[in-house]
Ligand SMILES: Nc1ncnc2c1ncn2[C@@H]1O[C@H](COP(=O)(O)OP(=O)(O)O)[C@@H](O)[C@H]1O
């Protein structure tokens with residue numbers, strides 16, 4: 001269970017930008033939540049805060065009943081390693097490592113023994129249909145394959161929450177459907193997912209949809225009308 | 229993070245980006261190779277100089293006439309008779325007048341460049357030349373102004389091959405000489421080849437060069453214990469002849485040794501300083517490459533942080549990367565330096581004296597260098613804010 005209370009994020013750059021304001025959000029375990037919204041509405045900022053990559057300017061973040069906003073960087077890194085699996089729009093695979101080594105990375109930072117983490121990486125890659133591409137380097141894989149490696153990496157550490165920021169943004173239609181199907185299956189197996197996407201069709205497979213507009217979180221219009 | 233993983237993560241990009249890695253290696257490699265080669269060369273050269281000077285014997289005194297400067301109040305030159313008289317002073321066992329020029333000697337159509345010594349029989353003794361064939365110069369050769377010569381080993385080989393040339397004729401400065409002996413090979417001393425020589429009687433030399441004066445005299449004291457005694461006697465005698473107007477210089481073996489040691493010591497410092505600067509330049513090159521590498525990998529750094537890498541993990545990863553670069557550069561540099569040392573010392577005909585402490589110190593210095601120049605790029609990588617790093621493209 002994760003919970004945001006009154007979270008805002010203000011960037012003090014050349015100009016001051018309020019990227020998020022007064023976000024209240026609770027994601028129960030096992031929920032598949034989709035957040036949609038136009039570009040620049042603060043989706044990535046929200047994901048960085050949920051993913052413990054950035055700290056809110058105000059507000060609190062509770063994870064399983066523990067307030068983590070003021071934790072040290074090192075503690076947050078450890079928490080991130082255990083609790084969060086990221087999937088990015090641009091895959092973000094380490095170019096010098098093979099698919100398998102990329103998937104092993106979260107376990108490397110958890111000091112898991114090589115043999116054990118290799119087994120975990122291989123089983124995830126096989127599950128995602130990449131059993132025959134484990135020793136390929138990222139540039140030797142298609143976009144869809146790279147994103148599946150990234151999903152395998154996000155899941156290899158058995159995170160509490162899978163956080164995906166427009167995971168289909170750089171993919172063709174077929175790969176997009178693949179990834180959507182994987183997410184649906186994961187949700188079915190009880191994985192908590194927070195998905196940020198432009199893709200209405202993808203969002204429609206989620207349990208719940210929220211819309212972010214100018215840093216303010218609203219019930220998604222269609223979902224809201226549905227509820228009425 | 230496990231240590232083996234740390235090394236593996238640091239090692240991988242070095243292997244993948246071979247060109248970049250080799251370029252940043254290269255500066256350090258060259259610097260270390262230069263340090264090793266120069267220290268070894270200087271060390272070997274000064275050993276060789278020392279042993280050569282020492283082989284002249286601890287009881288050698290060299291008296292050299294200085295060139296006339298302006299209107300000196302004493303214009304006298306040393307004569308052959310005076311030179312020989314120095315050999316009969318108390319405490320002195322031998323004295324050989326020496327005058328030399330570089331010229332060529334020929335036999336038939338063959339030609340060889342040589343240093344021509346006009347001297348007396350004693351010089352071969354004092355300079356420790358041994359005979360291969362025939363005989364040394366004799367007092368009779370000198371007394372009779374004979375056109376006879378003893379050849380150095382290399383000169384003999386160049387002119388006559390493997391044949392014993394005793395009794396054959398050679399031409400020196402258009403004059404015919406009869407070969408009476410051949411010295412055994414002696415080896416080169418720095419770049420001075422001691423086997424490309426000919427010795428002729430000083431009297432004959434003076435006849436042809438039309439120079440009646442003696443340039444220098446090699447004097448041997450009877451015993452090392454009597455060296456200062458002999459030196460005093462020689463000095464008194466020379467003062468009596470030439471006054472103390474700076475017409476002559478007296479050098480003893482130990483004085484020569486301390487002068488050469490001062491020179492080689494100074495040269496060593498200068499050259500090692502230059503080489504150390506090149507190591508520093510190599511380190512700065514590596515720093516530059518590391519900084520580029522960090523700024524090209526900002527996203528990767530952000531990603532690793534998102535996966536749970538702590539500051540320390542990234543700091544260590546880039547530090548280990550830098551140390552691997554500098555240490556491999558150092559190891560290759562030691563190899564190249566030792567190879568260059570061996571090549572150069574054999575080129576200059578001196579025994580290679582490689583001090584094992586030098587490579588060990590060089591490698592230790594490389595580790596320090598890697599940490600020193602790696603710390604800043606590594607620190608930059610480690611302190612990046614993960615959200616910022618991931619936004620970057
Ligand atoms: N590091 C930053 N410094 C200043 N402004 C930022 C920074 N990151 C994001 N912003 C601003 O915050 C707003 C939200 O950005 P972002 O969360 O990336 O939106 P989205 O992902 O929905 O497109 C934008 O106006 C953006 O310009």
Ligand SMILES: [Mg+2]
Pocket residue numbers: 043044045
């Ligand atoms: Mg975004």
